[in-house]
Amino acid sequence: MVEEKVKSIIDSLSHSASDNFIDTICLSLAKAIKADIVFIAKLNPERTIATTLSLATEDVISDNFSYHLKATPCQNVSQGQICCHADNAQALYPDDQLLFDMGVIGYVGVPLKNNIDETNAILVALYLKPIENEVEVTSLFMLFSGMIIKEMEKQELIEALYTRNKIIEESSEAIIVCDKHYKITSVNKAYTRLTGYSFKEVQGESPNIFSPGSHDKRFFKQMWKDITKSGSWSGEVWNKKKNGQFFPEHLSINTIYDENNNIAHYVGFFFDISKKKKAEQEIYRQARFDILTGVVNRSFFMEKLSLAVRSFKQNEQSALLFMDLDLFKEVNDVHGHSFGDELLIKVSNRLQSLTKSTDIVARISGDGFAILLNNFVNDEIINTIITRIFSSFNECFVINGISIRCTLSMGVVFFEEGKDDVSTLIKKAEYAMCHAKDNGRNSFSYFTQDMQNKVYRQFVLKKALSEALSNESLTVVYQPIVSLAEEKVSKFEALVRWQNDGVWVSPEEFIPIAEKFSLIKKLGEFVLAEACRQLIELKRQGYINIQFNVNRSVYEIPLNRSENDQWLMVIKEHRLEPSDICFELTESALAPDKRNNERLFSQLTAAGCSIALDDFGTGYSSLSYLRRIPVDYIKIDKSFIRDMSQNAEENVLVSTIIAMSKSLGKKTVAEGVETKEQLQLLTELGCDFIQGYYFSKPLPCEDVVSYLANFKYSAQ
Ligand code: C2E
Ligand code: CA
Ligand code: CA
Numbered sequence: 001m002v003e004e005k006v007k008s009i010i011d012s013l014s015h016s017a018s019d020n021f022i023d024t025i026c027l028s029l030a031k032a033i034k035a036d037i038v039f040i041a042k043l044n045p046e047r048t049i050a051t052t053l054s055l056a057t058e059d060v061i062s063d064n065f066s067y068h069l070k071a072t073p074c075q076n077v078s079q080g081q082i083c084c085h086a087d088n089a090q091a092l093y094p095d096d097q098l099l100f101d102m103g104v105i106g107y108v109g110v111p112l113k114n115n116i117d118e119t120n121a122i123l124v125a126l127y128l129k130p131i132e133n134e135v136e137v138t139s140l141f142m143l144f145s146g147m148i149i150k151e152m153e154k155q156e157l158i159e160a161l162y163t164r165n166k167i168i169e170e171s172s173e174a175i176i177v178c179d180k181h182y183k184i185t186s187v188n189k190a191y192t193r194l195t196g197y198s199f200k201e202v203q204g205e206s207p208n209i210f211s212p213g214s215h216d217k218r219f220f221k222q223m224w225k226d227i228t229k230s231g232s233w234s235g236e237v238w239n240k241k242k243n244g245q246f247f248p249e250h251l252s253i254n255t256i257y258d259e260n261n262n263i264a265h266y267v268g269f270f271f272d273i274s275k276k277k278k279a280e281q282e283i284y285r286q287a288r289f290d291i292l293t294g295v296v297n298r299s300f301f302m303e304k305l306s307l308a309v310r311s312f313k314q315n316e317q318s319a320l321l322f323m324d325l326d327l328f329k330e331v332n333d334v335h336g337h338s339f340g341d342e343l344l345i346k347v348s349n350r351l352q353s354l355t356k357s358t359d360i361v362a363r364i365s366g367d368g369f370a371i372l373l374n375n376f377v378n379d380e381i382i383n384t385i386i387t388r389i390f391s392s393f394n395e396c397f398v399i400n401g402i403s404i405r406c407t408l409s410m411g412v413v414f415f416e417e418g419k420d421d422v423s424t425l426i427k428k429a430e431y432a433m434c435h436a437k438d439n440g441r442n443s444f445s446y447f448t449q450d451m452q453n454k455v456y457r458q459f460v461l462k463k464a465l466s467e468a469l470s471n472e473s474l475t476v477v478y479q480p481i482v483s484l485a486e487e488k489v490s491k492f493e494a495l496v497r498w499q500n501d502g503v504w505v506s507p508e509e510f511i512p513i514a515e516k517f518s519l520i521k522k523l524g525e526f527v528l529a530e531a532c533r534q535l536i537e538l539k540r541q542g543y544i545n546i547q548f549n550v551n552r553s554v555y556e557i558p559l560n561r562s563e564n565d566q567w568l569m570v571i572k573e574h575r576l577e578p579s580d581i582c583f584e585l586t587e588s589a590l591a592p593d594k595r596n597n598e599r600l601f602s603q604l605t606a607a608g609c610s611i612a613l614d615d616f617g618t619g620y621s622s623l624s625y626l627r628r629i630p631v632d633y634i635k636i637d638k639s640f641i642r643d644m645s646q647n648a649e650e651n652v653l654v655s656t657i658i659a660m661s662k663s664l665g666k667k668t669v670a671e672g673v674e675t676k677e678q679l680q681l682l683t684e685l686g687c688d689f690i691q692g693y694y695f696s697k698p699l700p701c702e703d704v705v706s707y708l709a710n711f712k713y714s715a716q
Contacts, residue, residue, distance in 0.1 A: 002136055002139065002140065005032040005033070005136075005140060006140070006143065008028065008031070008032055009025070009028045009029060009032050009140075009144065012024060012027070012028035012031075013025060013028065020054070021151045021155075022040055022053050022054040022148070022151065022152070022155075023054045023056065023061050025040075025054075025144060025147075025148060025151075026038045026039060026040060026054040026055070026056035026061070027056045027059065027061065029056075029123075029125070029140065029141075029144065030056045030057060030058055030125070031058055031059070032140065033125055033136070033137045033140060034132075035108075035125035035126060035127055035137070036057060036058075036126055036127055036128045036129075037055065037056070037057055037102075037124075037125070037126040038056050038123075038124070038125050038126075039052045039053075039054060039055040039056065039123075039124050039126075040052065040053045040054050040112070040121060040122070040123050040124075040148060040152075041053065041074070041121060041122050041124065042120065042121045043069075043078050043119065043120055043121060043122065047069065047078045047079070047119070048068065048069055048070065049066055049067070049068055049069065050066065050067055050069055050074055050078065050122065051064065051065075051066040052064040052065055052066075053121070053152075067098060071093060071095035071096055072093055072096045072098070072099065073085060073089060073092070073093055073096070073099075073107045073109055074109055074122055074124060076109075077109035077110065077111050077119070077122045077124070078111070078119055078122055079111075079119065080111050080113070080117075080119050081111070082109070082110050082111070082138060082142070083107060083108070083109040083110075084107070084108045084109075084131075084134050084137070084138050085106065085107045085108075086106050086130055086131040086134040087105050087106055087130030087131065088105075089104050089105060089106060089107040090104065090105065102126065102128070103128050104126045104127065104128060105127055105128060105129055105130055106125075106126070106127030106129065106130055106131035106134070107124070107125070107126060107127070108124070108125040108131065108134060108137045108138055108141060109122055109123065109124040109125075110122070110123050110138070110141040110142055110145050111145075112145055112148055112149050112152070113149065114149065114153070121148075121149075121152060123141055123144075123145055123148060125137055125141065168188050169188050169189055170188075170189065171188055171190055172190055172271070173190055173269045173270065173271050174187070174188065174190040174191035174193075174194045174195070174249075174268075174269070174270050174271065175187065175188040175190065175191060175267065175268070175269055176188075176191055176202075176207055176267070176268045176270075177265055177266070177267050177268075178206070178207060178265060178266045178267075178268070179264075179265060179266075180262075180263040180264060180265065180266070182206045182207070182266065183204050183205065183206055184199075184202045184203055184204060184205055184206070184207055185203070185265070186199065187199050187202060190271075194241075194249075194270075194271075194272055195239070195241050195242060196241050196242030196243055197242050201242075207268065223235070223253075227253055227255060227266075231254065231255040231257075232252065232253060232254045232255065233251075233252070233253045234250070234251065234252035234253070235250075235251065236248055236249070236250055236251070236273065237249060237251050239251075239270070247272055247274050248272070248273045248274055248277045249270040249271060249272055249273060250270060250271055250273050251268060251269070251270040252268070252269045252270070253266060253267070253268050253269075254266070254267050254269075287299075287300070288300035290348075290362070290363040292341055292344060292345065292363070293344055293345050293347075293348035293349075293363050294345075294348065295348045295351075295352065295361045295362055295363050295369075296360055296361065296362040296363075297362065297363065297364075298362065298363070298364040298365070300362070301360060301362035301364060301370055301372070302422065304360050304372060305320065305372055305422050305425070305426075306422045308372055308374055308415070309415065309420070309421065309422055309425065312415045312417055313417065314417045316375045316376065317375075317376040317378055317379045317381070317382060317414065317415070318372070318373060318374050318375060318376070318414070318415040319372075319373045319376075319379070319382045319412055319413065319414050319415065320370065320371075320372060320373075320412070320413050320415070320425050320426070320429045321370060321371040321372075321373065321386070321410055321411070321412050321429070321444075322364075322368070322369075322370050322410065322411045322412075322413075322426070322429035322430055322432070322433045323351075323368065323369045323370065323371070323408045323409065323410045323411075323433065324367060324368050324369075324408070324409050324410075324433055324437065325343075325344075325347065325367040325369075325406055325407075325408060326406070326407045326408065326409055326437070326441040326442060327441075328340065328343075328366070328367035328406075329367075330559065331343060331404065331406070333559045333560075334559065335399075335402070335404075339399055339400065339402075342399045342400070343397055343399060343404065343406060344363070344367065346397045346399065347369065347397070347406065348361065348363060348369070350392060350393070350397075351369060351371065351389065354385065354388050354389050354392055355371060355373070355385065358374055358375070359371060359372060359373050359374055360372040360374070370429070373385060379414065382412075382414075386410065386412060386444055389408070389410070390408070390410075390442075390443075390444065393406065393407055393408055393442075407441060407442035408442065408444075409433055409436040409437040409441050409442065409443060409444070410432075410433060410436055410443075410444035410445075411428075411429045411430060411431065411432025411433030411434070411435065411436055411444070411445055411447065412429070412432055412444055412445070412446045412447065413425055413428040413429045413432060413446070413447040414446075414447075427452075428447040428452065429447065430455075431447060431451045431452045431454075431455040432444075432445045432446060432447040432448075432451055433445070434451075434455050434458070435451045435454070435455070437516070438512065438516075458513055458516075461500070461505065461509070461510055461513050462513050462516075462517045462519070464500050464501075465498065465500075465510055465513060465514060465517075465519055466517075466519055468498060468500065469519060469522050469523060469526065472526065473498075473499075474496055474497065474498050474523070474526060474527075475496070475497045475498075475499075475530075475700070475701075476494050476495065476496055476497065476527055476530045476531060476534070476701065477494075477495050477496075477497050477698035477699055477700055477701070478492035478493065478494055478495070478531075478534065478548075478698060478699050478701065478704050479492060479493045479495060479691060479696060479697065479698040479699065480492055480691070480695055480696050480699070480707065480708075480711075481493060481549065481669060481689050481690070481691040482689065482690045482691070482695050482713065483688065483689055484682075484683055484687065484688060484689065484690060485688065487713035488711065488713060489546070489695075489707075489708055489711050490545070490546065490547065490689070491546065491547045491548065491549055491582065491689070492546065492547075492548055492549065492704065493548075493549040493551070493584070493691060493698075494527055494528075494530070494531040494534075494548055494549065494550050494551070495507065495551070495698045496511075496523065496526075496527050496551075497698075498510055511523075511553070514553075515553055515555045518555075520553045520555045520556055521555070521556050524550075524551075524552050524553065524556045525570065527550060527551070528550050528552075528567065528570050528571075528581075529570055529574070531548045531550050531581075532548075532570060532571060532573075532574035532576055532581075533574060534548070534701050534704065535548045535574075535576060535580055535581075536574055536575060536576060538704065538705065538708075539576075541705055543705075543708055546708075547579070547580055547581070547582055547610070548580065548581055548582070549581075549582045549583075549584050549612060550581060550582070550583055550584065551583075551584045551585075551614065552567075552583050552584065552585055552589075553589075554585070554586065554588050554589040554597075557589060557596070557597050557600055558596065558600065559596065560596070561596050561599060564596070564599065564600045564603050565603075567583070567604065567609075568603075568604065568607050568609070571609075577608060578604070578607040578608035578609040579608040579609065579610070581609050581610075582609065582610035582611065582612050582632070582633065583604065583609060583610070583611055583612070584612045584613075584614040584635065585611065585612070585613065585614060586613075586614045586615050586618075587613065587615070587616070587618075587625070590613070590625035590626070590628070590629045590631075591625065597629070598628060598629060601629050601630055601631075602630060605630040605632075610632040610633065611629070611630060611631045611632055611633070612631070612632065612633035612634070612635050612669065613626070613631045613633065613634050613635060614635050615635065615637040615671075616634045616635055616636055616637060616657060617636060617637050617639075617640055617653070617657060618637045618639065626664060626666075627664075631666055632666060632667060633666060633667045633668070633669050633689070634657065634661045634666050634667070634668050634669070635668075635669040635670075635671050635691075636654060636657050636658075636668060636669065636670050636671060636687075637671060637672075638671040638672020638692070639672075640653055640654050640657070641654070641670050641671065641672045641673055641674075641678055641682075641692070642672060642674075644678055644681055646677060646681075651681060651685065654670075654681075654682070654685060655685045658685050658686055658687055659686075662686065667688040667689065668686075668687045668688050668689070669687075669688065669689040669690075669691055670682045670687045670689070670690055670691065670692070671691050671692060672691075672692050672693075673690045673691065673692030673693075673694045673695075674692050674693045674694050675694060676694065676715065678692075678694065679694055679715055680715060683715065
């Protein structure tokens with residue numbers, strides 16, 4: 001009887017059209033044991049709730065449900081007992097409402113235990129009438145429980161595998177599996193997406209991620225050494241796509257071993273790190289290179305320089321070049337900042353094109369550049385490069401159709417082994433550069449110790465001068481200028497004086513410093529205001545026709561037309577007429593490309609001021625400047641007066657200047673006249689005014705009135 005039932009169950013299992021074993025066995029068990037309900041239920045880990053996996057009546061599968069185990073016969077089963085109640089189930093479990101509701105009378109339940117003897121499911125038969133042969137039912141249940149357990153485990157395994165497979169397949173990381181011979185046995189979707197290769201295309205091939213083209217053999221040797229030793233490896237490598245494109249990836253390789261600890265597979269995980277690499281490169285670039293020009297920036301240059309200093313060897317030559325664009329501020333002011341930026345880019349490109357790739361060109365400040373010339377066999381080569389740079393900068397830069405000549409001032413310092421650290425080298429290069437600038441720009445200087453002293457003094461004076469200007473502790477002295485026609489003092493030249501810590505500093509020294517460190521405007525304004533105050537005082541005392549000459553530097557000429565009125569304003573504020581003041585300017589101030597000089601001078605002369613051209617003959621006088629700019633006086637430089645000879649015919653230079661001035665309708669002033677002979681010669685040559693120690697040294701303001709009162713012209 002039992003055998004028949006077993007056979008019928010096995011038959012139905014093997015002929016079942018459904019691939020759900022659990023349903024089939026529940027159905028066939030229900031049929032064989034004539035139970036009203038047979039179900040298999042899974043227990044939760046706490047074994048408090050059971051959830052049916054399959055619920056069969058004689059020939060139908062019903063919907064699954066969950067129920068609480070407490071106070072039910074199933075609770076005993078869940079604890080590992082076999083329960084069999086042929087006809088008194090309700091009486092034994094009075095609190096089991098479900099049993100009561102369903103009208104259950106007979107109950108058989110067996111635990112389904114896993115291989116470690118834990119009950120995680122139960123097999124139950126319910127009868128709505130007393131069970132006829134409960135021993136047979138129980139035996140059948142026990143007989144099939146093993147099979148059910150195995151099947152359930154298989155299902156679970158399949159499910160787990162399916163989930164794992166799904167995870168691998170859907171992973172955003174590319175995954176590639178190889179057998180122990182490095183042949184590809186599977187890849188996931190991300191692999192195909194990333195590399196462009198389908199599984200079919202790579203199946204059985206050896207993967208290039210394990211040996212991509214852009215690394216050397218040593219790299220892979222090390223990689224495989226690590227894998228063999230520790231079973232895994234990870235790092236960044238370059239891989240190649242189907243379309244030939246290389247890309248960086250982060251790759252991890254793991255070895256999978258079989259139960260005998262033999263290598264079964266290698267699994268590679270990788271993802272594209274192009275974006276990360278790009279971001280890293282950008283950060284690297286921004287930290288080390290100048291954003292505007294693309295050349296090395298200051299901090300990276302310092303790193304490179306200290307490296308070069310440390311590794312410098314005596315039998316080589318290395319040099320540090322410091323450069324500053326001449327008058328770059330003016331280019332910016334006149335043409336605008338984007339023009340200035342464009343110029344900086346072009347300058348960087350030009351400097352780079354003139355040096356080797358192993359040399360380092362850097363932008364170290366607004367318009368400051370540095371070059372590290374590395375490891376040359378001799379200093380001749382360095383000299384050649386410097387000459388090359390200067391001749392190349394003779395060529396104009398063309399920006400927005402505007403052609404502009406931009407020159408450099410350069411300081412050069414050679415490395416000396418073990419002598420200088422980086423900051424000393426830089427200081428020396430800066431001293432040399434300042435020296436080059438002082439030498440009239442567009443030139444270079446090699447560092448010397450004298451230079452260092454000079455530059456040091458300049459810095460000290462600059463600081464002191466700036467303080468003196470703030471405290472108004474400068475003074476002005478006045479040197480008479482005598483009219484030969486009238487034989488009387490008609491003008492005074494205002495000359496600034498500075499006593500620093502009780503020591504007089506010559507204007508020849510501090511005026512260039514004021515010009516260089518942008519103090520000249522303040523200084524000029526002070527002298528003009530001081531001269532105006534003095535002149536108004538003279539006028540009050542009756543000297544109404546005296547004119548004051550005030551020196552102004554080319555760096556004081558406003559860049560902006562709107563500031564042109566400032567000089568006149570000071571004069572007016574002191575209730576003087578513009579005709580009371582003559583501005584002395586040197587030839588450089590008349591050059592056509594100097595700020596808005598032409599307009600300024602026209603404005604000044606139109607208002608009534610006079611203009612004197614100072615130190616005539618020392619600069620690059622161009623007669624055309626004289627025609628363009630309305631100059632009233634030409635001041636012959638004292639060096640020509642000093643060199644004048646007793647023989648009138650030999651004084652060609654001075655006589656030519658005087659003749660030329662006359663022909664242009666300008667008056668001449670001879671400066672530095674110290675002797676009677678000079679005075680006589682100049683009188684003979686037709687000079688108009690005389691200034692010099694012969695008549696007087698510059699006078700402090702309090703002596704001016706008495707000088708005028710006592711003045712007597714004397715040429716004897
Ligand atoms: P400069 O404008 O050519 O001034 C004339 C210089 O010659 C003055 O020198 C004056 O003292 C000097 N000197 C006058 N007569 C004689 C003489 O008979 N023999 C000799 N050997 N020298 C004589 P100082 O005052 O030392 O000024 C030097 C230069 O400094 C000036 O030359 C001028 O270029 C500049 N400077 C002076 N004061 C000012 C100022 O207020 N503003 C500006 N921008 N420059 C000034
Ligand atoms: Ca002067
Ligand atoms: Ca002069």
